[in-house]
Amino acid sequence: MELFYDILKQLVRIPSVVGAEHPFFMFIKRELEELDIRVEYFDGVLVAKGKEPESGFISAHADRHGLICTGHNEFQYAAFVAKNQVDLNGILNSDELLDNLTDRFVGEKVQAYQPYSGTYLGLGVIKEAFLCQRRNNIIFTIDDFEHLMPGIPIAFMDRLELKNGFVSAQIDNVVSIALLIYLYHLGYQGSAFFTASEEAGKSWRFLLEWFRRFDYRTDELLVLDTSPYDSLEMINAIDVVFRQRDAAAVFKSPLKAKIKKIAIEEKIKYHYKDAYLKNRMLQTGMKTSLGSTELGKIIKASKGEIQGTTLQFPTIGYHTVNEMTSESSIKAIIKILTKLYLQS
Numbered sequence: 001m002e003l004f005y006d007i008l009k010q011l012v013r014i015p016s017v018v019g020a021e022h023p024f025f026m027f028i029k030r031e032l033e034e035l036d037i038r039v040e041y042f043d044g045v046l047v048a049k050g051k052e053p054e055s056g057f058i059s060a061h062a063d064r065h066g067l068i069c070t071g072h073n074e075f076q077y078a079a080f081v082a083k084n085q086v087d088l089n090g091i092l093n094s095d096e097l098l099d100n101l102t103d104r105f106v107g108e109k110v111q112a113y114q115p116y117s118g119t120y121l122g123l124g125v126i127k128e129a130f131l132c133q134r135r136n137n138i139i140f141t142i143d144d145f146e147h148l149m150p151g152i153p154i155a156f157m158d159r160l161e162l163k164n165g166f167v168s169a170q171i172d173n174v175v176s177i178a179l180l181i182y183l184y185h186l187g188y189q190g191s192a193f194f195t196a197s198e199e200a201g202k203s204w205r206f207l208l209e210w211f212r213r214f215d216y217r218t219d220e221l222l223v224l225d226t227s228p229y230d231s232l233e234m235i236n237a238i239d240v241v242f243r244q245r246d247a248a249a250v251f252k253s254p255l256k257a258k259i260k261k262i263a264i265e266e267k268i269k270y271h272y273k274d275a276y277l278k279n280r281m282l283q284t285g286m287k288t289s290l291g292s293t294e295l296g297k298i299i300k301a302s303k304g305e306i307q308g309t310t311l312q313f314p315t316i317g318y319h320t321v322n323e324m325t326s327e328s329s330i331k332a333i334i335k336i337l338t339k340l341y342l343q344s
Contacts, residue, residue, distance in 0.1 A: 015155030017066030023118025044206025056190025060176035061198030176224035221308030228318030248296035
């Protein structure tokens with residue numbers, strides 16, 4: 001596991017604000033090419049191919065939340081700038097979601113960087129954040145960033161912390177990226193997809209475009225991600241999170257039975273997030289969404305030509321720089337992936 005954590009420590013230090021992932025992609029590309037893995041760069045997706053590229057299709061999004069300069073000493077939440085506010089279903093950012101974010105990042109250190117080269121442009125501290133109803137977005141002010149021009153991304157300063165069996169940082173979804181690189185170190189020879197702009201609801205389009213570009217179809221696309229919970233007690237009770245479906249589509253893949261079988265054999269604690277959400281709705285009497293995933297959107301848009309399942313880390317502190325998962329969850333997912341792709 002030392003190698004895995006070495007990879008993860010490096011990755012969390014490299015900025016990858018949604019919409020400005022290029023420097024992060026270039027780091028991944030170099031790391032994998034050193035392992036003699038072929039890497040191809042397309043619009044919105046970096047594709048890695050081992051010597052048996054059709055032996056596995058695993059995807060993880062590479063972007064993380066951050067800010068973007070939109071005017072003189074004005075910064076907005078990058079995932080919610082005007083060009084990203086509405087997805088294909090016409091769903092606007094909810095006031096509840098925006099209100100929950102306004103106090104979350106005040107006092108956090110941030111770094112500015114060139115979106116293409118990754119060149120460091122300075123360090124600042126978020127002074128305040130407020131919801132602008134007219135623009136339906138959060139406006140931030142940051143000390144020492146008056147010189148920045150519009151379009152410059154601002155990343156949260158991130159450091160990995162390992163303590164009492166838990167791992168914390170802005171790990172959504174850098175933990176999955178580290179796991180994929182580590183899997184290639186272990187000998188994985190299938191394909192991996194590193195997608196952009198998932199936090200803006202756009203990554204599924206880039207990935208689906210790749211499949212259509214080469215007329216590929218699969219029912220075994222595995223999407224790695226994190227899954228939020230309310231308390232430490234809840235994530236202590238499970239190692240991995242499965243799904244039968246999300247709000248967009250039902251997951252119909254032989255991978256579902258395969259990973260469940262491995263979890264049972266290895267005594268890995270798991271549950272199904274959609275069943276958990278349905279049960280919570282029954283208990284509270286409040287109707288909520290079953291959640292939205294990259295995979296569900298791909299299945300729906302492809303009319304089932306692309307199918308698969310998800311494998312997720314249970315976390316708390318969702319979308320903060322202190323999001324946390326357990327070391328046991330990381331070990332469990334590595335165990336599932338190695339048995340699935342390296343021991344068959």
